[in-house]
Amino acid sequence: MIEEKFDAIVVGAGPSGNAAAYTMAREGLNVLQIERGEYSGSKNVQGAILYADALEKIIPDFREDAPLERHVIEQRMWMMDDKSHTGAHYRSEDFNEEKPNRYTILRAQFDKWFSSKVREAGALVLFETTVTELVKDLSGQVIGVRTDRQGSPIMANVVILAEGVNGLVGQRSGLRDEVSPDSVALAVKEMHFLPRETIEARFNLTGNEGVVIEAMGTITRGMTGTGFLYTNEESISVGIGCIVSDFAESDVTPNELLEAFKNHPSIKPLLAGSECKEYAAHLIPEGGYRAIPRLTGPGWIVVGDAGQFVNAVHREGSNLAMTTGRVAAETVVALTRKREPMTAAALKDYEKRLEQTFVMKDLKKYQGIPALLHARKGAFFGAYPRLVSQAMQTWFRVDGTDKKSKEQAIYRNFRETRTLWGMLGDAFNLVRAWR
Amino acid sequence: MSNAVTAPRAKVEEKLFQNRYLVDAGRPHIKVRPHDVPSASLLAMITLCPAGCYTTTESGQVEVAADGCLECGTCRIVTRKTGEIEWNYPRGGFGVLYKFG
Numbered sequence: 212m213i214e215e216k217f218d219a220i221v222v223g224a225g226p227s228g229n230a231a232a233y234t235m236a237r238e239g240l241n242v243l244q245i246e247r248g249e250y251s252g253s254k255n256v257q258g259a260i261l262y263a264d265a266l267e268k269i270i271p272d273f274r275e276d277a278p279l280e281r282h283v284i285e286q287r288m289w290m291m292d293d294k295s296h297t298g299a300h301y302r303s304e305d306f307n308e309e310k311p312n313r314y315t316i317l318r319a320q321f322d323k324w325f326s327s328k329v330r331e332a333g334a335l336v337l338f339e340t341t342v343t344e345l346v347k348d349l350s351g352q353v354i355g356v357r358t359d360r361q362g363s364p365i366m367a368n369v370v371i372l373a374e375g376v377n378g379l380v381g382q383r384s385g386l387r388d389e390v391s392p393d394s395v396a397l398a399v400k401e402m403h404f405l406p407r408e409t410i411e412a413r414f415n416l417t418g419n420e421g422v423v424i425e426a427m428g429t430i431t432r433g434m435t436g437t438g439f440l441y442t443n444e445e446s447i448s449v450g451i452g453c454i455v456s457d458f459a460e461s462d463v464t465p466n467e468l469l470e471a472f473k474n475h476p477s478i479k480p481l482l483a484g485s486e487c488k489e490y491a492a493h494l495i496p497e498g499g500y501r502a503i504p505r506l507t508g509p510g511w512i513v514v515g516d517a518g519q520f521v522n523a524v525h526r527e528g529s530n531l532a533m534t535t536g537r538v539a540a541e542t543v544v545a546l547t548r549k550r551e552p553m554t555a556a557a558l559k560d561y562e563k564r565l566e567q568t569f570v571m572k573d574l575k576k577y578q579g580i581p582a583l584l585h586a587r588k589g590a591f592f593g594a595y596p597r598l599v600s601q602a603m604q605t606w607f608r609v610d611g612t613d614k615k616s617k618e619q620a621i622y623r624n625f626r627e628t629r630t631l632w633g634m635l636g637d638a639f640n641l642v643r644a645w646r
Numbered sequence: 647m648s649n650a651v652t653a654p655r656a657k658v659e660e661k662l663f664q665n666r667y668l669v670d671a672g673r674p675h676i677k678v679r680p681h682d683v684p685s686a687s688l689l690a691m692i693t694l695c696p697a698g699c700y701t702t703t704e705s706g707q708v709e710v711a712a713d714g715c716l717e718c719g720t721c722r723i724v725t726r727k728t729g730e731i732e733w734n735y736p737r738g739g740f741g742v743l744y745k746f747g
């Protein structure tokens with residue numbers, strides 16, 4: 212059994228935990244990381260777009276050996292109704308740069324790679340071990356963890372909780388409340404394999420160039436949610452997710468929603484002939500800034516999804532996870548060097564440091580959006596996408612109607628569906644929440 | 647509504663066959679507590695569970711068979727107030743094993 216006392220224990224080996232463990236181990240701290248899966252990544256699901264910047268700040272030369280699929284040169288944003296999509300596409304040769312900004316990855320493989328770096332940096336990593344509870348002393352200071360392996364608790368000066376969205380350890384230790392069904396989305400995802408030449412021809416790509424599509428509209432049947440389709444080297448990731456409380460009120464199953472999305476006339480030809488090799492499901496924290504729980508206390512720090520660090524508007528999560536993991540680790544390194552005890556007051560420094568990063572700035576900026584989209588979901592995920600599609604169709608179909616009459620028809624259609632005030636109100640609220 | 651499911655339904659059970667699992671035989675990590683009448687939240691899990699783990703018995707109770715569980719945690723969150731489900735992670739190393747994620 213492990214007798215020694217560690218400088219830090221990290222619970223979980225996703226991007227937040229790996230970033231934290233790597234940063235501390237590289238600085239010479241004595242680090243133990245505990246992961247319940249057989250390997251880092253075996254329990255983890257993502258779209259997945261990797262944002263290079265956050266990783267570069269931790270492992271500057273990651274491009275040399277990280278398992279990257281394609282670098283993203285084209286972003287498509289689609290507003291979909293049942294038979295159509297209206298799209299904004301942005302493709303630029305600038306994205307074919309020496310150090311690309313965004314990549315598609317497969318999390319099970321990426322996490323495994325990140326974990327190998329953690330071990331190279333000198334951390335001890337225990338797999339196939341689930342942390343069951345935090346151990347506290349009489350004063351309430353967290354001094355270690357218990358696991359589902361037999362034996363006495365393992366001790367450390369500080370515990371970094373990088374346990375992901377479900378966050379059982381923190382919840383069961385009373386550090387934060389249960390996640391609420393209206394602040395998490397349930398996403399289902401499939402991996403579809405195709406020869407790389409087929410993917411390149413279908414998406415107009417050469418070499419390792421990649422395309423990502425984000426979609427919203429009637430595909431989520433009035434529920435707050437989005438769909439996505441990303442190109443990997445020899446596969447396509449396709450998935451859809453909605454807020455859990457919306458799903459709970461609807462009678463469509465997640466699998467049916469994904470099947471309908473895959474069979475949408477705009478998506479189906481992109482997947483034609485592919486072979487599905489995996490079906491996955493995972494929660495995404497989407498409550499934003501207002502859902503962030505308490506982040507520090509005596510002997511403990513929360514990072515990544517466990518702290519609800521996801522920017523749902525921009526589909527960013529793993530970069531917030533890595534950044535919060537790194538910043539927590541830097542806080543612990545600084546305190547360890549000064550031989551300061553890991554009191555609640557001392558660890559508050561993590562929150563101060565986070566305020567200076569894009570993580571808190573972005574989450575604050577968008578704090579009103581999750582509630583607004585949710586409150587007006589019928590309009591944003593039903594009426595508006597339909598109206599846009601009908602307007603496009605009226606406009607592009609050449610049928611002998613004059614353009615003035617077409618404009619009037621489009622206007623009338625909007626007015627009949629939503630009052631002008633209702634629409635202006637939504638637009639106003641959206642702009643205000645965005646700023 | 648015009649957006650009824652017209653797609654051919656690929657059964658979720660068939661999809662789960664693609665996945666890799668290490669089942670902890672005889673030690674299910676999710677249990678439904680004995681009940682007479684399930685709450686609306688528990689009943690919702692029959693359609694909501696992405697792996698189709700929840701079913702009803704002939705006498706109207708809800709059952710779970712967690713072998714195909716994807717460990718998303720949705721059932722735990724949805725029934726958090728009713729306390730009808732006892733939910734834990736599988737023992738370390740057991741459960742779903744994503745190859746791609």
Ligand SMILES: Cc1cc2nc3c(=O)[nH]c(=O)nc-3n(C[C@H](O)[C@H](O)[C@H](O)COP(=O)(O)OP(=O)(O)OC[C@H]3O[C@@H](n4cnc5c(N)ncnc54)[C@H](O)[C@@H]3O)c2cc1C
Binds near residue numbers: 223246247529
């Ligand atoms: C479908 C989907 C698409 C997404 N797309 C994107 C995207 O394109 N780009 C992006 O940046 N983000 C995306 N995200 C969000 C991103 O995946 C998360 O924000 C990110 O994975 C969070 O990292 P984490 O380390 O905090 O948590 P996780 O990755 O969930 O890692 C937590 C780890 O802790 C382990 N663990 C949990 N409890 C215990 C315990 N008690 N004992 C031991 N180990 C434990 C778990 O097994 C896991 O390995 C997506 C998410 C989903 C679900």
Ligand code: SF4
Binds near residue numbers: 694699715716720
């Ligand atoms: S955790 Fe998710 S997959 Fe498993 S039984 Fe609950 S809802 Fe279904």
